[in-house]
Every structure is written in structure tokens, then in C-alpha cells.
Amino acid sequence: MAVEEKMGGSNGEDGGKDWFPLGMRVLAVDDDPICLKVLENLLRKCQYHVTTTNQAITALKMLRENRNKYDLVISDVNMPDMDGFKLLELVGLEMDLPVIMLSAHSDTKLVMKGITHGACDYLLKPVRIEELKNIWQHVVRRKKTDSKDQIKAPNQDKARAGNGEFGQTSTGSSDQKVNKKRKDQSEDEEEEGEDNGHENDDPSTQKKPRVVWSVELHRKFVAAVNQLGLDKAVPKKILDLMNVEGLTRENVASHLQKYRLYLKRLSSVATQQANMAAALGSKDPSYLRMSSLDGFGDFRTLTGPGRLSSASLSSYQPAGMFGRLNSSAALSLRGISSGVIQQGHSQTLNNSINGLGKIQPAVLPANQNQNGTLFQGIPTSIELNQLSQNKSTNHFGEFNRVNDPNVFGVATNFFDARVPGGSSSNSLSTASGNPLLLQANTQQTHTSGSFGNQSSHGVASLNQESFDMGVRGSSNFLDHGRCSENWQGAVQLSSFPSSSLSTSEAFNHEQLPPNNLQENLSWTSSHVSNSPIDLSSSMANSARLDDSRGDMQCQVGLNNNVIQNMGYTAKQQWGDRRHDYNGNLNNSFSRLDSLISASGAMMDQSNAVTSKRTDVSLFSQLSGDAPYVVQHPEGEKSAFDAKLRSNEDYLFEQTKPQSGFSQNNFESLEDIMSSMIKQGQNNETALMDGEFGFDAYPLGSCI
Amino acid sequence: MDVVKLQKQLVDYRASLYHEAFLDEQFTQLQELQDENNPDFVVEVVSLFFEDSERLLNELAKALEQQSIDFKRVDAHVHQLKGSSSSIGAQRVQKVCITFRNYCEEQNVEGCLKCLQQVKHEYSLVKTKLETMFKILAAGGSIPM
Numbered sequence: 001m002a003v004e005e006k007m008g009g010s011n012g013e014d015g016g017k018d019w020f021p022l023g024m025r026v027l028a029v030d031d032d033p034i035c036l037k038v039l040e041n042l043l044r045k046c047q048y049h050v051t052t053t054n055q056a057i058t059a060l061k062m063l064r065e066n067r068n069k070y071d072l073v074i075s076d077v078n079m080p081d082m083d084g085f086k087l088l089e090l091v092g093l094e095m096d097l098p099v100i101m102l103s104a105h106s107d108t109k110l111v112m113k114g115i116t117h118g119a120c121d122y123l124l125k126p127v128r129i130e131e132l133k134n135i136w137q138h139v140v141r142r143k144k145t146d147s148k149d150q151i152k153a154p155n156q157d158k159a160r161a162g163n164g165e166f167g168q169t170s171t172g173s174s175d176q177k178v179n180k181k182r183k184d185q186s187e188d189e190e191e192e193g194e195d196n197g198h199e200n201d202d203p204s205t206q207k208k209p210r211v212v213w214s215v216e217l218h219r220k221f222v223a224a225v226n227q228l229g230l231d232k233a234v235p236k237k238i239l240d241l242m243n244v245e246g247l248t249r250e251n252v253a254s255h256l257q258k259y260r261l262y263l264k265r266l267s268s269v270a271t272q273q274a275n276m277a278a279a280l281g282s283k284d285p286s287y288l289r290m291s292s293l294d295g296f297g298d299f300r301t302l303t304g305p306g307r308l309s310s311a312s313l314s315s316y317q318p319a320g321m322f323g324r325l326n327s328s329a330a331l332s333l334r335g336i337s338s339g340v341i342q343q344g345h346s347q348t349l350n351n352s353i354n355g356l357g358k359i360q361p362a363v364l365p366a367n368q369n370q371n372g373t374l375f376q377g378i379p380t381s382i383e384l385n386q387l388s389q390n391k392s393t394n395h396f397g398e399f400n401r402v403n404d405p406n407v408f409g410v411a412t413n414f415f416d417a418r419v420p421g422g423s424s425s426n427s428l429s430t431a432s433g434n435p436l437l438l439q440a441n442t443q444q445t446h447t448s449g450s451f452g453n454q455s456s457h458g459v460a461s462l463n464q465e466s467f468d469m470g471v472r473g474s475s476n477f478l479d480h481g482r483c484s485e486n487w488q489g490a491v492q493l494s495s496f497p498s499s500s501l502s503t504s505e506a507f508n509h510e511q512l513p514p515n516n517l518q519e520n521l522s523w524t525s526s527h528v529s530n531s532p533i534d535l536s537s538s539m540a541n542s543a544r545l546d547d548s549r550g551d552m553q554c555q556v557g558l559n560n561n562v563i564q565n566m567g568y569t570a571k572q573q574w575g576d577r578r579h580d581y582n583g584n585l586n587n588s589f590s591r592l593d594s595l596i597s598a599s600g601a602m603m604d605q606s607n608a609v610t611s612k613r614t615d616v617s618l619f620s621q622l623s624g625d626a627p628y629v630v631q632h633p634e635g636e637k638s639a640f641d642a643k644l645r646s647n648e649d650y651l652f653e654q655t656k657p658q659s660g661f662s663q664n665n666f667e668s669l670e671d672i673m674s675s676m677i678k679q680g681q682n683n684e685t686a687l688m689d690g691e692f693g694f695d696a697y698p699l700g701s702c703i
Numbered sequence: 704m705d706v707v708k709l710q711k712q713l714v715d716y717r718a719s720l721y722h723e724a725f726l727d728e729q730f731t732q733l734q735e736l737q738d739e740n741n742p743d744f745v746v747e748v749v750s751l752f753f754e755d756s757e758r759l760l761n762e763l764a765k766a767l768e769q770q771s772i773d774f775k776r777v778d779a780h781v782h783q784l785k786g787s788s789s790s791i792g793a794q795r796v797q798k799v800c801i802t803f804r805n806y807c808e809e810q811n812v813e814g815c816l817k818c819l820q821q822v823k824h825e826y827s828l829v830k831t832k833l834e835t836m837f838k839i840l841a842a843g844g845s846i847p848m
Contacts, residue, residue, distance in 0.1 A: 031783075032755070032783055032786050032790075033751055033755060033787075034748060034751050034752050034755055034786075034787040034790050034791060035786055035787060035790045037747070037748055037751060038733065038736075038748060038790045038791070041736045041741065041744060041748075042732075042736065045735075045736055078779065078782055078783070103786075104782060104785050104786035104789060105782065125786050125789050125790060126729045126786075126789040126790045126792070127790075128729075128732065129732060129735075
């Protein structure tokens with residue numbers, strides 16, 4: 001093995017260094033043939049063993065075939081088939097090999113990028129032999145840290161390091177034996193070691209290949225957590241369930257931690273909102289829940305809407321919420337719709353909420369996949385929004401009952417039905433839960449803000465609570481009596497929620513007039529009781545809208561509004577949903593935040609999935625910190641969606657719909673809606689399922 | 704006699720190249736890399752350089768002829784030319800490449816075209832010089848270290 005080769009000069013033992021550099025196996029990658037040739041010869045001159053390739057893809061293949069064949073990788077930064085940094089990340093992640101970057105460019109930013117991506121070193125062309133003579137230190141350093149930290153050091157590290165090098169034993173075999181022993185010693189250790197090995201060799205090493213929690217990855221993660229149950233979810237199990245290559249337990253652990261924080265934040269937000277809602281008058285604790293959930297949806301939507309455009313943002317917010325709801329909150333939508341509807345949309349529901357309400361009943365039929373359907377519906381609603389925001393959201397009231405799964409189905413139906421209804425009332429409600437929101441959004445502009453707040457809330461506490469809170473905020477607003485206002489009212493409400501929402505601050509909602517969101521949320525929350533699902537459906541719709549991104553955003557905002565209208569009943573339902581959504585919320589929150597932060601700018605940006613990535617990041621951010629959202633201006637939308645989706649996942653996981661929180665539900669609905677919307681686009685189904693868990697709260701009760 | 708003279712000629716010639724900054728230490732390194740295991744290393748590398756550069760120069764000319772110039776592409780080519788010229792030590796070519804890149808960033812078409820001309824010029828200069836040196840080498844002696 002390598003050991004033999006390395007031993008070249010003398011025994012490893014203390015003198016690991018004596019012979020080590022000789023025969024070190026280097027893989028050189030550079031598309032420029034001249035540089036490659038020169039490099040190869042320079043390396044040979046240093047007595048290294050060199051393999052070259054001018055294609056990054058080939059290099060990866062070779063490395064993947066046998067990672068132990070190489071000790072070090074030198075790669076050019078500018079390559080036609082793959083970005084050098086990307087290769088760097090992959091190598092670091094998958095193979096945990098030291099990588100040196102090479103470039104003719106000495107731009108500080110590039111160097112920084114190299115470092116952040118985990119490069120051991122950054123050399124400038126033309127490369128001098130003196131510099132190459134020293135590169136072996138990186139290998140040694142890495143190995144040392146590895147062996148030091150990871151006792152168990154999975155063989156791979158050792159193997160790589162050429163085992164014996166560290167002077168553990170002169171012979172590789174001894175090292176191996178030692179390693180083996182260690183390995184046998186404790187599984188945990190091994191695991192850790194592996195993790196270490198995987199990650200960066202050692203915990204102590206600063207360079208840890210960054211794990212990018214993409215939407216897909218996050219979704220898997222959420223699914224795994226849901227499967228295990230949030231309380232029982234331990235990193236190791238999650239890791240096993242996820243079954244992702246190159247992912248270490250530590251990665252999962254830290255991500256889980258963030259996720260938990262996010263849930264917590266959501267729930268706290270939800271509670272806040274719930275409180276508000278309570279103050280307003282409808283609110284049950286469940287409401288809070290809803291809010292959280294809704295918040296989720298909202299979050300998403302918030303983000304989504306955020307992206308729509310600053311202007312729309314405000315209005316969007318509510319929609320955003322819806323959007324979220326859709327995704328995760330698909331359920332929430334339902335709730336919202338229900339809630340909304342319950343409210344007697346007459347009041348404000350103008351927009352879709354009414355419709356939503358209606359949808360619920362229909363939706364309830366248990367369509368887990370509702371999400372999709374809902375979403376379908378939503379799009380229509382969205383269209384409707386445009387038509388007539390004000391249509392009477394009453395529909396939503398009907399939703400209430402949609403049980404999560406059903407909700408979706410119903411929602412969809414609803415939407416469909418609604419759509420024809422057009423514009424204002426129904427369309428929104430059903431599918432449009434989002435549309436309503438959107439419409440509302442436009443009108444509301446504020447609402448978006450409120451949602452934004454919500455989202456922040458939501459985010460904070462992933463758990464339903466947060467959601468509730470978020471929702472609450474909205475609900476509170478709603479309670480205010482938005483009902484009649486619909487969206488516009490929402491705005492008014494926003495004032496209300498702002499307080500509640502503002503608490504969340506996490507989300508940048510500030511931009512969005514919290515009130516609006518809150519209103520929306522509150523609505524949903526309150527209304528949620530009936531049909532969180534509705535909301536979700538609306539969300540879903542909104543989510544659907546995502547496709548049309550621009551719409552979604554609006555929708556989200558609208559949803560928010562709608563939600564508000566929906567009233568608080570929905571909220572309650574949401575509360576439950578929220579739980580489910582919380583997960584999603586988180587996502588949505590992150591999104592929302594981002595949205596909110598982005599405030600509009602984002603909306604346009606990437607609604608579509610582009611931001612998935614961002615979403616993920618958002619999400620992660622959310623977990624960590626609501627404020628994250630802000631960061632994704634570009635992908636906001638997509639991120640949002642992505643988030644929504646992820647939120648959805650969460651939401652689903654969260655199934656703990658709190659019936660108590662009718663208000664919450666609402667909120668959550670909104671969030672869910674928003675998230676749903678977002679997710680809806682992405683994960684429509686995801687949300688739906690999760691959200692459906694919600695007990696559809698009868699909107700009636702809410703109202 | 705002749706050989707000695709030839710060698711002297713070579714030395715002088717090489718010295719002048721360095722003096723005029725056609726070549727820099729990098730080239731020396733290349734020479735150092737040449738040994739019995741790798742007897743034709745320098746020639747190989749330099750030939751590669753000629754080939755690759757000509758290709759790049761053609762690409763550059765094409766790219767700059769477009770109606771709407773894709774500066775990113777131009778920049779990428781120049782970057783590569785810069786890298787390879789620096790690897791063999793063709794200093795003047797490298798220097799022009801740096802200026803060339805600046806113009807690319809500014810999206811200055813005039814500047815880019817001017818630089819392209821310059822780079823072509825420098826390249827042909829260094830090519831001639833190196834070829835001459837190889838002739839001397841071939842004629843009779845190794846390049847004194």
C-alpha cells in the first residue's frame with residue numbers, strides 16, 4: 001500500500017516525515033496541457049508519484065474508484081468541464097483528501113473562495129518547484145489530525161495517510177491493526193471517527209468540507225426525522241435513514257440541532273400569535289399551533305411573496321403564508337380556508353378565503369395528495385385573485401374541515417370550483433387560498449408584512465407553537481375584525497399582528513407590515529379550526545402558483561390575506577396543522593424571512609425553484625435563525641418553495657395538529673399556505689400529507 | 704571549435720532572451736527539469752505551448768470578431784494563455800495577457816483588439832526566438848545550465 005511506497009526512505013516511526021514525502025501520490029488536474037505537463041514534471045522532480053488528467057470529471061472518477069490511491073489532489077481553478085471549487089468541495093466531502101488549488105489568478109476573492117471551500121492551499125501559476133516541495137505537509141497535517149482526533153479512525157483515513165505515517169507504527173499493518181482495534185473498540189467512536197474522516201479528517205481541522213443542505217437532502221432529512229419522530233430522532237438513525245453518501249453523523253447532528261431550534265422558534269411564534277389571537281378573541285391554544293403552522297405556510301409564502309416584489313410583498317405576505325401553507329401547510333390552507341370560511345367570509349374573506357372554506361369540505365375527502373390538487377386549485381384561485389380579490393373568501397370557511405389529506409383534495413376541488421367563481425371569492429379560496437392571499441396581498445401589501453412576521457415567528461419555533469404564534473399574530477389581526485376587510489383589513493390587522501409578529505422579528509418581516517400577515521394568520525388560525533386544510537389547499541394552490549412564481553408570490557400574500565379573512569377559526573385548525581407545518585414552516589420561514597427580507601425583490605427572483613437551494617439554506621438558516629431568510633434574495637422564491645417543501649416535510653412530520661389552536665391553525669395555515677405554495681410547487685404532496693394530519697378544525701367553530 | 708562557438712552562441716542568445724524579458728526564471732526551471740530521464744522535456748513543453756497558443760489566438764480572434772462579443776469567453780481564453788505562457792516563462796506574452804484581461808473586464812472592445820494584436824506579436828517573437836534556440840541546440844550542444 002501506500003505505506004510501502006511511502007516508506008521509501010526509512011521507517012515511518014518518528015521519522016514518518018523522512019520518507020513520507022517521497023512517493024506521495026498526487027493527482028493533478030488541469031485543463032491546460034502545458035501547465036499540466038510542467039506540473040507533472042515538477043512533481044516528479046520532487047519524487048512524488050504523479051497521475052494527471054485534464055478533466056475534472058475523470059479525476060473524480062479516478063478518485064472515486066479508489067480513494068486510497070492518492071494522497072493529495074492539485075487542481076486548477078478554471079476548468080471547462082467543472083468548476084475547480086466544485087471539484088474541491090466534492091473531493092473534500094467524499095474523499096476527504098487534501099486539495100490544493102492552482103490558478104494563474106491571484107485575486108483575493110478567489111483565494112478566499114478556495115479557503116472557504118476547504119482547500120489546503122492555493123498556489124499561483126507558474127508553480128515553482130520550491131512550493132511543490134512543501135505540499136506534502138498538508139497530507140501529514142491532515143493525517144495527524146485525523147489520527148489524533150479520531151481514535152477510531154476508520155481505516156480510510158489511516159489508509160490514506162499511509163498509515164504508519166504518523167509514527168504509530170512503522171508498518172502499515174501495525175497501524176492497520178491498531179486502527180482495527182480501535183475500530184472494534186467502540187462503534188460510536190468509529191462513527192465519530194468516520195464522521196471525522198468524512199468531514200474533514202478531524203474535528204479539529206478547520207477545514208471541513210461544507211455540507212450543502214440542498215432541498216433534496218433536506219427533504220430526506222425531514223422525512224427521516226418524521227419517520228423517527230422528532231423526539232426520537234437521533235443523528236445516527238437519521239443518517240442511516242437518509243442513506244446519503246458522504247454525509248456524516250456530525251453533519252446530520254448539527255443540522256438536526258438547527259432544525260430543532262427552528263421548530264422551537266416556530267412554535268414560540270405561534271404561541272405568540274395564539275396569544276394575540278386569544279386576545280382578539282378567538283384563539284385557542286390550538287390557534288397558536290395553527291399559527292405556527294400557518295406561519296410556516298406563511299413563511300413560505302412570505303418568502304415567496306417577498307419575492308414577488310416589494311409591492312406585492314406586502315400583499316404577498318399573506319399569500320406567502322398561504323404559499324407556505326400549501327407546501328407544508330397545505331393543511332394549513334385548509335385550516336385557513338376553513339377558518340376563513342368560517343368567519344363568514346362575508347367579511348373579509350373576500351378573496352379566496354371564502355373559497356377556501358368551501359374547499360375544505362370537499363377537500364377533506366382525504367386526498368393526501370391533495371397538495372397537488374390543492375395546488376391545482378390554487379392556481380386557479382390565483383387567477384381569480386386577479387379577478388377579484390375580494391370575492392368573498394367565504395369559501396374558505398368551508399374548508400375548515402378538511403383533514404389534512406383531505407384538505408388537499410378538497411382544496412383542489414375547491415379550487416377548481418372556485419376558479420370559476422372567479423375571482424374573488426372562490427377562486428382564491430380554493431386553490432387560491434393562495435390567490436386570495438395574493439389578491440389580498442396586492443391589496444394588502446401589508447399583509448405580506450405580517451406574514452413576514454409570522455414567518456419569523458414561525459421560524460423561531462418550528463414547533464407548532466411557533467407556528468401558532470405566527471399564526472396567531474395573524475389571527476390576532478384577523479380577529480380584529482378584519483373579517484370584513486379581507487385583505488385590506490388585513491392591512492389593518494397588520495397593525496395588530498405586528499406586535500405579535502414583530503416579536504418574531506426573526507424574520508425580516510419588518511418589511512412586511514406584520515399586521516397583514518398577522519391578520520392573515522390570525523385568520524387562518526382562527527379559521528383554522530375549520531379547515532386548516534383549506535388553507536393548505538389554498539396554499540397548495542398558492543404553491544402551485546409558484547409555478548407561475550410571480551403569481552405565487554402574490555398569492556402567498558393573498559393567502560395571507562385570505563387567511564386573515566378566514567378568520568381565526570382556521571387558525572385553530574392550523575394550529576394542528578401547524579405542527580405539521582412547523583416543519584415546513586421552518587422552511588417557509590426561512591423562506592419567508594428571506595422573502596421578507598428580500599421584500600419583494602426576491603419575489604420575482606427565483607420563485608421558482610431556483611431558490612430551492614436557497615430554501616434549503618433558508619431553512620437551515622431558519623433553524624438557526626430566522627434572519628436567514630433575508631439572505632436569499634435571489635432564490636427567495638425558489639428557496640421559498642424549496643423551503644416550503646421542506647417545510648412541508650416538516651409539517652408533515654409535525655402532525656400534531658392542535659385542535660386547540662384554532663387560531664393557530666390559522667396562522668399555520670397561512671404559513672403553510674405560503675409554504676405550501678412554495679412547496680406546493682415543489683413538494684406539494686409533501687405538505688399535503690403532512691398537513692393533512694391536521695385535524696381539520698371546523699371553521700365553524702372558529703368563526 | 705564550431706561546437707564551442709555554437710555553444711557560446713547559444714549561451715549568448717539565451718542570455719539575450721532573458722535580458723529582453725522574453726524568458727524568465729520559469730524557463731530555467733524547465734531546463735532544470737530536463738534530465739536523462741526526460742531529455743526532451745523542454746522541447747516538448749515548448750512545442751505544446753506553440754500549439755496551444757496558436758489555438759487560443761485563433762479562438763480569441765474569432766470571439767472578438769463577433770457582433771456581440773462574449774467577454775467571458777474571451778477572458779477565459781486569455782486566462783489560459785496567461786497561464787501557459789507563465790508556465791514556460793514567456794514573460795512578455797504573459798504581461799500582455801494581464802493587460803488584455805483588464806480590458807476584458809471593462810468590456811473595452813478597442814482595448815481588447817489592441818491587446819490581441821500585441822499578444823500575437825509577442826507570441827510570434829518569442830516563438831521565433833525559441834525556435835532559433837532549438838536550432839542551435841539541435842546543431843550541437845545542450846543548453847548550458
